Amino acid sequence: VEVNKKNDRDVKKLHDKFEAFLPPDVANYDDWNEFFCEPRSLIEGLLCADGQMFFDEPHAKRFSALPRVHWQVSLQA
Numbered sequence: 001v002e003v004n005k006k007n008d009r010d011v012k013k014l015h016d017k018f019e020a021f022l023p024p025d026v027a028n029y030d031d032w033n034e035f036f037c038e039p040r041s042l043i044e045g046l047l048c049a050d051g052q053m054f055f056d057e058p059h060a061k062r063f064s065a066l067p068r069v070h071w072q073v074s075l076q077a
Contacts, residue, residue: 009034027075035075046074 002011010030035041046054048068057065 027072031075 002013003009004011012028035045043055044053047070048054048057048065049070050068054062054065054069054074
């Protein structure tokens with residue numbers, strides 16, 4: 001596995017002939033796994049589409065706020 005020295009994550013690589021189906025910058029299993037296995041990543045990284053941090057929502061309102069999470073931006077943090 002090749003690691004990007006700038007962000008310490010796996011370098012995205014696609015197998016030959018898969019370029020048409022999945023762009024190389026799509027979040028994959030490893031991205032999701034890293035994000036959800038590290039509590040600090042979740043707390044600091046979940047951003048809602050309106051710019052508010054997900055964990056700034058009151059605990060009782062977080063479930064209803066899930067549709068507002070901007071997953072693409074949150075996973076790239």
